[in-house]
Amino acid sequence: MPTIETEEHRSLRQAVSALGKRHGRAYDREQLWSEAAKLGYLGVNLPEAYGGGGGGIAELSIVLEELGAAGAPLLMMIVSPAICGTVIARFGTESQKRDWLPALADGTRTMAFGITEPDAGSNSHRISTTARRDGADWLLTGRKVFVSGVDIADATLVVGRTEDSRTGRLKPCLFIVPRDAPGFGRRHIEMELNAQEKQFELTLDDVRLPAEALVGDEDAGLLQLFAGLNPERIMTAAFAIGMGRYALSQAITYAKDRTVWNTPIGAHQAIAHPLAQAHIDLELARLMMQKAAYLYDEGDDVAAGEAANMAKYAAGEACVKAVDQAVHTLGGNGLTREFGIASLITAARVARIAPVSREMILNYVSHQTLGLPKSY
Numbered sequence: 180m181p182t183i184e185t186e187e188h189r190s191l192r193q194a195v196s197a198l199g200k201r202h203g204r205a206y207d208r209e210q211l212w213s214e215a216a217k218l219g220y221l222g223v224n225l226p227e228a229y230g231g232g233g234g235g236i237a238e239l240s241i242v243l244e245e246l247g248a249a250g251a252p253l254l255m256m257i258v259s260p261a262i263c264g265t266v267i268a269r270f271g272t273e274s275q276k277r278d279w280l281p282a283l284a285d286g287t288r289t290m291a292f293g294i295t296e297p298d299a300g301s302n303s304h305r306i307s308t309t310a311r312r313d314g315a316d317w318l319l320t321g322r323k324v325f326v327s328g329v330d331i332a333d334a335t336l337v338v339g340r341t342e343d344s345r346t347g348r349l350k351p352c353l354f355i356v357p358r359d360a361p362g363f364g365r366r367h368i369e370m371e372l373n374a375q376e377k378q379f380e381l382t383l384d385d386v387r388l389p390a391e392a393l394v395g396d397e398d399a400g401l402l403q404l405f406a407g408l409n410p411e412r413i414m415t416a417a418f419a420i421g422m423g424r425y426a427l428s429q430a431i432t433y434a435k436d437r438t439v440w441n442t443p444i445g446a447h448q449a450i451a452h453p454l455a456q457a458h459i460d461l462e463l464a465r466l467m468m469q470k471a472a473y474l475y476d477e478g479d480d481v482a483a484g485e486a487a488n489m490a491k492y493a494a495g496e497a498c499v500k501a502v503d504q505a506v507h508t509l510g511g512n513g514l515t516r517e518f519g520i521a522s523l524i525t526a527a528r529v530a531r532i533a534p535v536s537r538e539m540i541l542n543y544v545s546h547q548t549l550g551l552p553k554s555y
């Protein structure tokens with residue numbers, strides 16, 4: 180694994196950063212989405228044969244990190260090209276690939292992803308959204324919660340389980356559910372987040388889907404699901420690192436200028452050192468993210484799983500600390516609407532909770548890496 184970023188990756192970073200800065204914090208999500216797509220950034224990880232850039236999650240994570248660092252993150256990148264695009268590219272039928280991948284890459288269509296359920300939460304083994312056969316069709320019934328961007332997505336990739344595997348270990352199966360499918364309802368959840376994407380509670384009431392809606396094998400087990408969840412974790416790390424960098428850059432600019440004694444506040448070590456620490460933590464998190472992306476793109480799903488969890492953990496923590504320190508650095512202005520930093524406090528917490536919480540990653544590392552016994 181290269182420890183220094185390649186020339187190609189550096190140029191991609193610079194180009195995306197320039198795009199992000201042109202849009203800035205007051206970005207229009209839709210406009211940026213279509214511009215990024217036209218420049219080939221949204222589908223950079225998707226296969227060339229289906230309109231993508233032929234790269235991997237390493238490249239896609241650079242795109243999201245740089246947009247975030249410019250204050251213009253595109254949350255749906257975590258879902259549409261990273262989870263849904265990857266799963267379809269790896270396990271979809273030829274017609275699903277032709278139908279979806281070019282459209283996800285050129286930004287004309289978007290796909291949301293729904294796994295979280297109100298009664299299962301962090302314990303995905305408890306999900307109860309159930310698919311049963313009806314002739315050649317499937318009928319899908321269940322509830323999902325906190326699913327992002329369902330209103331702007333043409334379809335949602337819903338994780339369910341087949342009827343005969345309702346109990347015991349999860350055998351997930353994935354269905355493409357069009358936004359307007361009869362029986363597919365959504366309720367907007369009001370969040371205390373200053374984000375352009377909304378979250379929804381979903382109800383699936385005997386949603387009739389053709390056989391072609393099933394992505395991959397109904398018996399493939401967790402492998403197919405994690406093919407999408409590992410990119411999701413890596414991309415959430417990119418989202419968090421981008422946001423942390425954005426907050427830090429605002430704080431640095433402010434600290435260089437603001438003078439209340441006879442030197443700028445950035446000269447006081449009580450202000451400078453925590454900013455330096457935040458920078459180091461973000462850099463370290465990025466290294467782990469790059470390792471995870473490298474392993475994933477090399478096809479080592481197992482090693483990528485561990486690294487993706489660690490990267491998401493490190494990035495979430497680094498982001499929360501960077502945002503907290505940025506707000507503090509701005510003093511009263513840290514809480515004004517004009518400077519727009521305080522609203523990042525709740526946004527930063529998302530990376531600690533979703534798509535898998537800090538505690539569940541610590542559980543994973545305790546059990547899988549360290550071999551410690553489980554409490555649950």
Ligand SMILES: Cc1cc2nc3c(=O)[nH]c(=O)nc-3n(C[C@H](O)[C@H](O)[C@H](O)COP(=O)(O)OP(=O)(O)OC[C@H]3O[C@@H](n4cnc5c(N)ncnc54)[C@H](O)[C@@H]3O)c2cc1C
Nearest residue numbers: 292293294295300301325326327529532533534536538539
């Ligand atoms: C902004 C946002 C966007 C989201 N977008 C999506 C989306 O697009 N699609 C989707 O499917 N989901 C989405 N989610 C849902 C997200 O993945 C879940 O919120 C997350 O997985 C946690 O589940 P929960 O909220 O049910 O928390 P719970 O599982 O109820 O956990 C609550 C708390 O208990 C802790 N906890 C639980 N079990 C244990 C344990 N065994 N040991 C120690 N601590 C434990 C958790 O760490 C957490 O702190 C989104 C969430 C947010 C906030």
